[in-house]
Structures are given as structure tokens and as C-alpha cells.
Amino acid sequence: MLARCPHCQAYSNTTWATCPVCGQLLRAVAATPAPEPPTSYDSCVVCEDTDRWDDHGIWRCRRCWLEPGTQVARLAAEREQAHLAAQRQVQRTSESRPKPRDPRLGPILPPCAACGELRHWHNHATETWQCWACTPPALRKRNAETQEARHG
Numbered sequence: 001m002l003a004r005c006p007h008c009q010a011y012s013n014t015t016w017a018t019c020p021v022c023g024q025l026l027r028a029v030a031a032t033p034a035p036e037p038p039t040s041y042d043s044c045v046v047c048e049d050t051d052r053w054d055d056h057g058i059w060r061c062r063r064c065w066l067e068p069g070t071q072v073a074r075l076a077a078e079r080e081q082a083h084l085a086a087q088r089q090v091q092r093t094s095e096s097r098p099k100p101r102d103p104r105l106g107p108i109l110p111p112c113a114a115c116g117e118l119r120h121w122h123n124h125a126t127e128t129w130q131c132w133a134c135t136p137p138a139l140r141k142r143n144a145e146t147q148e149a150r151h152g
Helices: 069-096 141-151
Strands: 002-004 011-013 052-055 058-061 120-123 128-131
Touching: none
Parallel strands: none
Antiparallel strands: 002 011, 052 058, 120 128
């Protein structure tokens, strides 16, 4: 709310103690002391009931404040935590599903026990996977014949 300064006629907020333009005192500062917090014997200003309970140092009216404000905040925090946990669970389940592997690539094989090589080749005659470094594939006759036909 705005009011005019009696000294310079400038508008200023009524909660300010001095005028922002001229610096003159607008109202008496701290003329009345702050009210004391309610005790367990004071009546409620809303319903005038005197039955109160201690909510961590704040005396609340039993009729107006049925449950503690801290309990409401705690319940809201628990709901938020449950919501975040559900979101994390959804993310974990979506991340745990592996992308389907192309079957043409073959299985993911461990490194060779003898040399540690990661490259393997499939021997169709024996239906086994062989290490490139330990047992390199032999040149097939069919490949040799096609090369002779091309160059021949």
C-alpha cells in the first residue's frame, strides 16, 4: 500500500520507516513490541477454544489444527519420495531391457583363453568358433578356384 510522505509528497510504501526520497521518518519504528507467541493457556483467535497441543514448540488449537503441520509436510515428502522412487523404477526397467542383437552378428564371445584375442571366426564344418590368432582359417579351394577364373 502506498502513502505520501508529509515532507516531500513522494509516494512510499507504508511498511517503510523512512521516505526513500527525502529520508525523513515516516512512522515511529518499533513503537509497539512484537506480540508474544501463544501459550498453552491462551485461547484460539479463530474459534476461542483453549485446548492446545505442542507442535514442536508451537501451541496449536486442537479444533483448528487437527494434525501437525510437520506431519502434513512429512506426508507430502513421503508422497514425493514415493513418486521419485516410482520414476527411478521405470527408468531402471527401461534401461535393463537390452537392445535386441542382430542374429547375423553371432554370439558375443569371450576373449581367447590362450592369447586374449577378441576376433573369432566360425568353422562351419565343425560348427565351432575359432580364434583368428591361434587357428587362422585356411584358404578354401572354392575361393582359390574363383580367383584363378578371374585372372585366368
